[in-house]
Amino acid sequence: MFRLRGLAWAFFVLCTSLAQAVTVRDDRQQEVSFSQAPARIVSLLPSLTETVCALGQCRKLVGLDRYSNWPASVRQLPRLGGGLDPNIELVVAQRPDLVLMATSARGAERLQALGITVLALEPRTHADLQRVINTLAQVLGVPASESERLWREINAGVLAAAQSLPPQAKGQKVYVEVSPAPYGASESSFIGETLMLMGLRNILPGNLGPFPKINPEFVVRAQPDIIMAGDSSRASMLQRPGWSQLKVIQSDQVCVFNTDESDTLVRAGPRMAEGARLMAQCIARSQGSKP
Template sequence: MQDDAGDTVVLPRPAQRVISLSPHVTELLFAAGGASRIVGTVRHSDYPPAARDIPRVGDNRQVDIERLLALKPDLLVVWRHNTSMRQMEQLRQLGIPLFYSDPHRLQDVPRAIQQLGRMMGTEQEAQRAGAALQKRIDQLTERYSRRPQVRVFYQVWSKPLYTLNDRHIVSDAIRVCGGENIFGRLTAAAPNIGHESVLQENPEAIVSGDRDDQAQATGIDFWKQYPGMLAVRRGNLFAISADLMNRAGPRIVDGAAELCERLEEARSRRTEGR
């Protein structure tokens, strides 16, 4: 089976002892019916709630190889970006199969669930979950993708201020909702930008992937000091849970549904004369 790095991964038998090296991977494995097969994961793997009880082997930047090996995994599912490639190559040399997961589009998520289900021998549950998720994506696309376009600034974090380009799955959610990511064409996947650049682009809506513990003064409300900006003038400052938007797991479809509703609000305010 081909992973998101383009490598072919072959298992001699369905995986029974899987380690997830990213929070979004943990969510994918649960959705694929693999709850009982996950023997290790990383920090911030907190959903579904049962994931909090899984032993930790590090975080998505650095793992404790000794602890990982003690769990005797027969499959590692890895996020390509924040994981230490040196460590991953070391584990590969030890003969542990690695499967890279890096969904860039909403439709990649149900596909990933079904792939992982095949690797764990939980095909039936994974097929059902993937099909149900794909149906929801299709419904959102049909309802919103052809609506009048809304120019969107997506704020990942405010200090430093950075966003995401069109290769990130968040931009695909914006597209499905009939929006345009104003910084989508930038080269870097998560570019650091200046406030002046946002002001110059004058987006119609600003969406922030805020965490519950993120102070509003440094989150979406920061922009209220610029009342002349279109998004501020029309009240189109929208905060959506970062765990729904920034993780490329099943819940991103919930985040996309909320995003579509917020962009529809922005469209409705075009007639209010502001």
């Protein structure tokens, strides 16, 4: 009798372990396997930090890159360097069983050589975000119904923002600057896809890549009707050749976002719908109305 109970318990444990085991493919096209959901996570990309929390797993985060700042509960966690150049020693010191990082970040191979599991994910489009949400849910042991619900809410919010624009806004030419280098958001980025849903024309074609570094003279030649940029770009704009003569600047059709708004706008994460609303509000203001 006791032996049968022991066998039954062993079978239960085995089945539970198999049910928790999962293998996913990351954005390096590497297969990453997990025998169980990770309990100590280091996230080195703000959009991934936000997605982990949106899936209800914030409590598992033990360290972050210096830019992750949402939700507010993560701001007290240890900072482990930049997202692209993390401090490997500090990361290892947190004893993570999973490190989340961008494909463009350095250090993945070194961390793996030290026996640390790395999952590289870098969402740049709407489809990317949906896939990343589903992948993280699998890895974290979150029910598929929850990840599907999260994506539905994000997508519905983006569509609602797009549909809120006044009819006269359609067809406006827009330039969105994501950093003052300057880097812009092209048609192939998640920001560009949102602009397309709004019926707006992005001056940066998708064949430049999602977030290309651009020649400032390109914007002068394109003559956008509206410019969206973060506060960090404000000072440099008028220093660029020909920009002071842009009609969009002379007519004050520039939406300048504060730091918190810029963070929301440029991250392909669970706040993407909020970013879409910021863009819609900017466009509506330029038309003299509110969405």
